[in-house]
Amino acid sequence: MNATWSRFNITSIVLGFAFLYLPIVLLVVFSFNESKLVTVWGGFSTKWYVSLFHNQGLMDAAWVTVRVGVISATVATVLGTLAALTLTRYTRFRGRMLFSGMVFAPLVMPEVITGLSLLLLFVAIGMDRGLMTVTLAHITLTMCFVAVVVQSRLVTFDRSLEEAAMDLGAPPVKTFFQITLPVIMPAIVSGWMLAFTLSLDDLVIASFTSGPGATTLPMKIYSQVRLGVTPEINAACTILIAIVAVGVIAASVVNKRREVQRQLDEQAAQRG
Amino acid sequence: MSNAVTAVSASPATNDGKTVPARLVEAFVGRLVIIIPYLWLLFFFLVPFIIVFKISLSQTAIAMPPYTPVLDFRDGISGFFAGFGELNFDNYAWLTQDALYFNAYVSSVIIAGISTVLTLLVGYPIAYGMARAPASIRPTLLMLVILPFWTSFLIRVYAWIGILKPEGLLNQLLLSTGIISQPLIILNTYTAIFIGIVYSYLPFMVLPLYSALEKMDHSLIEAAKDLGCPPASAFWKITFPLSLPGVIAGCLLVFIPAVGEFVIPDLLGGSQTLMIGKTLWNEFFANRDWPVSSAVAVILLLLLIVPIMLFQRAQARAQEQDK
Numbered sequence: 240m241n242a243t244w245s246r247f248n249i250t251s252i253v254l255g256f257a258f259l260y261l262p263i264v265l266l267v268v269f270s271f272n273e274s275k276l277v278t279v280w281g282g283f284s285t286k287w288y289v290s291l292f293h294n295q296g297l298m299d300a301a302w303v304t305v306r307v308g309v310i311s312a313t314v315a316t317v318l319g320t321l322a323a324l325t326l327t328r329y330t331r332f333r334g335r336m337l338f339s340g341m342v343f344a345p346l347v348m349p350e351v352i353t354g355l356s357l358l359l360l361f362v363a364i365g366m367d368r369g370l371m372t373v374t375l376a377h378i379t380l381t382m383c384f385v386a387v388v389v390q391s392r393l394v395t396f397d398r399s400l401e402e403a404a405m406d407l408g409a410p411p412v413k414t415f416f417q418i419t420l421p422v423i424m425p426a427i428v429s430g431w432m433l434a435f436t437l438s439l440d441d442l443v444i445a446s447f448t449s450g451p452g453a454t455t456l457p458m459k460i461y462s463q464v465r466l467g468v469t470p471e472i473n474a475a476c477t478i479l480i481a482i483v484a485v486g487v488i489a490a491s492v493v494n495k496r497r498e499v500q501r502q503l504d505e506q507a508a509q510r511g
Numbered sequence: 512m513s514n515a516v517t518a519v520s521a522s523p524a525t526n527d528g529k530t531v532p533a534r535l536v537e538a539f540v541g542r543l544v545i546i547i548p549y550l551w552l553l554f555f556f557l558v559p560f561i562i563v564f565k566i567s568l569s570q571t572a573i574a575m576p577p578y579t580p581v582l583d584f585r586d587g588i589s590g591f592f593a594g595f596g597e598l599n600f601d602n603y604a605w606l607t608q609d610a611l612y613f614n615a616y617v618s619s620v621i622i623a624g625i626s627t628v629l630t631l632l633v634g635y636p637i638a639y640g641m642a643r644a645p646a647s648i649r650p651t652l653l654m655l656v657i658l659p660f661w662t663s664f665l666i667r668v669y670a671w672i673g674i675l676k677p678e679g680l681l682n683q684l685l686l687s688t689g690i691i692s693q694p695l696i697i698l699n700t701y702t703a704i705f706i707g708i709v710y711s712y713l714p715f716m717v718l719p720l721y722s723a724l725e726k727m728d729h730s731l732i733e734a735a736k737d738l739g740c741p742p743a744s745a746f747w748k749i750t751f752p753l754s755l756p757g758v759i760a761g762c763l764l765v766f767i768p769a770v771g772e773f774v775i776p777d778l779l780g781g782s783q784t785l786m787i788g789k790t791l792w793n794e795f796f797a798n799r800d801w802p803v804s805s806a807v808a809v810i811l812l813l814l815l816i817v818p819i820m821l822f823q824r825a826q827a828r829a830q831e832q833d834k
Contacts, residue, residue, distance in 0.1 A: 247640075248636075248643050248644070249640065251636035251637055252637060252640040252652065255633070255640075255717075256637075256655060258633070258710070259659050259710075259714075260659070262667065262670035262671055262674060263659065263666075263667065263670060265674065265680060266669070266673070269673065319548075321544050321545075322548035324544050325548060325549070329545055332545060334549070337557075338545075338552070339827065341553070341556050341557060342548075343823050343826050344556070344819055347763070347819060349767070349768055349770065349771020349772070349788060350773065351771050351773050351788045351791045351792060351811075352771060352811060355563060355795065355808050356559035356560055357559050359559060359562045359563055359805070360555070360558060360559040363562050375555065378555075379552070382551070410533070410537070412537070412540055433661075436661050439663065440663045440664050442664075442774060443773050443774065443792075446796075447795075457665050460665060460666075460669070464672070468669075468672055476663070476666040479662070479663055480662050480663075480666065483661045483662055483663075484658070484662075487654075487661055491654060
């Protein structure tokens with residue numbers, strides 16, 4: 240135990256994490272409630288999960304959300320990685336200030352502004368609102384988050400590896416795919432996951448930019464919450480939390496294993 | 512194929528052995544790295560703001576889209592300039608006439624300001640505790656702070672409804688332990704909004720604070736202690752100033768989005784509370800008044816432009832330091 244880790248520090252961490260996790264735990268617990276009330280325990284039951292899967296509206300919305308999420312996260316990862324490369328590798332070009340401004344501003348921009356402005360763009364260019372417009376909107380938002388994640392990895396990247404490859408005659412494009420890309424891959428993967436969850440999560444921008452037939456899950460949950468709180472929504476939320484938790488834990492296990500492997504390789508290399 | 516080969520071999524080789532066409536291709540690919548995301552952001556981020564500004568100057572119309580176009584290129588350049596004469600600032604005048612909007616802006620800034628201070632007060636001890644934790648468990652603690660961020664914002668706000676309701680879990684607990692005799696009315700008040708914002712934005716505050724505090728050299732505190740400095744003044748003279756970049760970044764990350772927050776005031780604040788994000792939403796979805804909601808967005812953006820620029824500068828400085 241670290242001597243400077245006082246009782247005060249431990250208490251504040253425990254209380255802080257209780258504050259962060261208690262509401263989520265309660266939400267999950269009450270999704271298994273027999274009673275229709277979400278705050279009074281009436282016994283264990285999984286009936287809300289059964290009725291959830293018979294709720295065609297929610298199921299359709301879930302399918303829309305997954306499609307939007309996968310497509311937008313994938314495109315956003317490519318664009319965000321390019322933006323990160325631009326930010327770290329090209330320190331001098333005309334309009335760089337504007338570019339970095341456009342990458343960082345969406346991170347904090349209130350969603351109502353982003354949503355409204357994108358909707359007005361789609362109307363101005365005569366694009367019908369639907370799956371396509373939500374996807375484009377999500378790409379624009381999430382590529383900036385990907386750019387920040389990938390950029391933080393690129394900043395610490397040892398460029399002598401690239402220089403060595405180029406000195407040995409590899410052209411820049413090949414160098415990128417064989418040296419740079421594998422090294423920054425973990426950042427790209429976590430960028431993709433972040434983009435996917437942000438897309439999965441978004442209510443405001445989706446509400447502005449989607450049209451008939453493209454109701455996403457958060458939009459559906461929101462409209463149901465406004466009508467009243469039911470355990471069915473708790474069940475839907477629990478499933479979403481479970482998916483995200485499994486994804487995050489799997490990613491961290493894979494990362495950890497890769498890290499251990501790398502250390503073993505280094506030790507082996509040092510021993511010769 | 513053979514043509515290409517002869518073309519390449521015929522071109523004069525430069526000093527590092529590369530041919531001119533190959534260099535051109537490389538330069539072009541290098542440019543594409545910049546051009547593709549640049550054009551995307553220009554078209555989907557900057558142009559929309561110009562359109563919002565344009566529509567905020569147009570008149571409401573009962574049509575689809577529900578506004579009359581201004582500054583249209585349909586009549587050519589001369590028509591575009593003629594349009595300047597027809598610009599109307601009625602929507603902005605309307606915002607000043609109806610006290611609702613002014614009050615909504617002011618209360619949004621105040622609510623966001625108070626929430627930011629509360630988040631700092633809650634987040635600082637957590638970040639400090641994490642930074643002082645044994646190095647072996649720090650990554651785990653860090654993941655535990657980030658994890659809620661991965662679960663849906665909407666879900667986390669929704670979870671608080673069940674807790675804060677008059678017959679909700681908090682009141683059940685307090686009533687059964689006899690701390691209170693009447694249920695507390697928290698849901699649909701400003702208190703609920705504060706709780707919602709502090710809860711939802713806490714990771715945004717803790718992460719920059721933690722990264723500032725973790726870098727700090729703890730021997731400075733020990734030196735101060737050895738020289739007889741009491742812990743409280745050592746904190747204010749050493750720890751806090753050193754963590755200031757984290758404090759600033761964290762506060763901006765909470766304050767800016769909180770001003771325009773919609774989900775939290777809508778679900779936890781009820782109809783009695785006033786925030787500009789909700790006003791904009793209602794103006795757009797309930798009243799279908801696109802020009803006025805555009806004007807509301809333009810003013811909100813002007814209000815936030817200084818904090819957003821401060822945030823940019825803080826980001827750029829942090830990036831410089833990482834190098």
